[in-house]
Amino acid sequence: MLAIKISNPNDxxxxxxxxxxxxxxxxxxxxxxxxxxxxxxxxNPKYLFVVAELNDEIVGCGAIRPLSDKTGEVKRMFAKxxxxxxxxxxxxxxEAKAKELGYEELVLETRVKNKEGCSFYMNSNYIKTxxxxxxxxxxxxxxxxxxx
Numbered sequence: 385m386l387a388i389k390i391s392n393p394n395d396x397x398x399x400x401x402x403x404x405x406x407x408x409x410x411x412x413x414x415x416x417x418x419x420x421x422x423x424x425x426x427x428n429p430k431y432l433f434v435v436a437e438l439n440d441e442i443v444g445c446g447a448i449r450p451l452s453d454k455t456g457e458v459k460r461m462f463a464k465x466x467x468x469x470x471x472x473x474x475x476x477x478x479e480a481k482a483k484e485l486g487y488e489e490l491v492l493e494t495r496v497k498n499k500e501g502c503s504f505y506m507n508s509n510y511i512k513t514x515x516x517x518x519x520x521x522x523x524x525x526x527x528x529x530x531x532x
Contacts, residue, residue: 393460434481461475
């Protein structure tokens with residue numbers, strides 16, 4: 385049975401799945417995305433990192449970090465095995481926890497080339513929104529938002 389667990393990105397099992405995500409991104413898009421996940425505040429409860437575990441194997445991860453008191457940013461979403469509801473389980477868990485943490489909306493960025501990711505977020509009721517922050521003016525980026 386799939387279990388979503390709150391973790392620490394520096395935990396060895398979490399580190400392993402983050403590295404797998406980074407390699408996957410590099411192979412697919414030419415960039416590993418690590419530079420977008422460097423400012424992590426371990427003692428701030430508004431930062432949340434989770435792993436998905438299936439049969440003692442870490443099979444996915446996801447995170448939220450604050451952009452403001454009411455807006456969280458979804459980061460490092462990854463499911464090792466596509467189309468097994470791992471990503472949806474992670475995202476649903478993050479959304480529920482985001483509400484508990486006082487977030488009113490979640491935003492995220494992915495690559496325009498990431499057609500699977502774009503479809504996944506739109507099927508999860510995220511809507512395209514103008515690019516925000518460091519993604520403004522980046523033609524390779526597409527941003528989404530969801531009100532909670």
